[in-house]
């Protein structure tokens with residue numbers, strides 16, 4: 001019989017800890033499938049974050065190191081410098097990367113560390129029950145902005161891909177979304193390109209994935225996908241911001 005679905009060897013066969021409709025699982029699978037297709041599962045080392053994906057090391061069937069909140073880029077930098085031939089990546093939420101970890105990610109990108117960062121932007125702090133993140137949209141209700149984020153009180157959301165793209169040694173920057181099959185296919189191509197940049201030792205690679213948090217957005221899984229498309233994508237436009245000629 002022809003099998004129509006198989007688990008990637010890159011994912012361990014354990015139950016997920018993510019909520020129904022959360023796209024962390026899709027992001028995990030895209031990264032692991034890509035590494036498997038590249039034949040690099042045994043050559044990859046990930047730096048996991050603090051946040052709902054704190055247990056990424058339980059699901060991703062590669063060597064992984066837990067990091068303190070926001071510090072995955074520093075951990076990954078050290079690992080890559082000791083193991084220059086391994087494929088090293090960080091996996092970070094928007095609270096982890098754009099709030100407490102802002103300094104770490106900016107300096108890792110500025111140094112041109114030969115690592116890949118997968119940035120899971122769901123516009124909210126998921127694990128800690130839905131506080132406002134630096135990426136929370138104007139008007140978005142969170143537990144710390146119960147009438148909706150205002151510019152007067154919190155300023156504008158930070159567009160991390162645009163910020164990272166200003167740094168010369170960040171050579172590949174792309175924003176993708178995990179809401180539709182078509183977008184998910186594009187997201188996988190972005191993961192592949194990010195690892196290609198690292199294999200060619202071209203510099204720092206950054207892939208932002210627009211992601212859902214149905215639980216803290218207070219929406220059903222299908223409505224979350226729609227909210228991502230209707231609210232997030234207009235503010236965080238998809239596409240390549242920067243790409244070296246070698247991998248086009």
Ligand SMILES: Cc1ncc(C[n+]2csc(CCOP(=O)(O)OP(=O)(O)O)c2C)c(N)n1
Nearest residue numbers: 050051052069093094095096124125126127
């Ligand atoms: C030093 C430190 N400060 C604060 C926290 C509390 N904390 C845990 S996860 C988190 C935010 C996670 O949000 P995000 O990175 O967006 O990931 P998500 O849970 O949405 O996937 C915070 C503030 C912590 N664990 N450590």
Ligand code: SF4
Nearest residue numbers: 018019022052126213
């Ligand atoms: S709280 Fe949000 S980010 Fe965390 S697992 Fe649930 S849906 Fe995903």
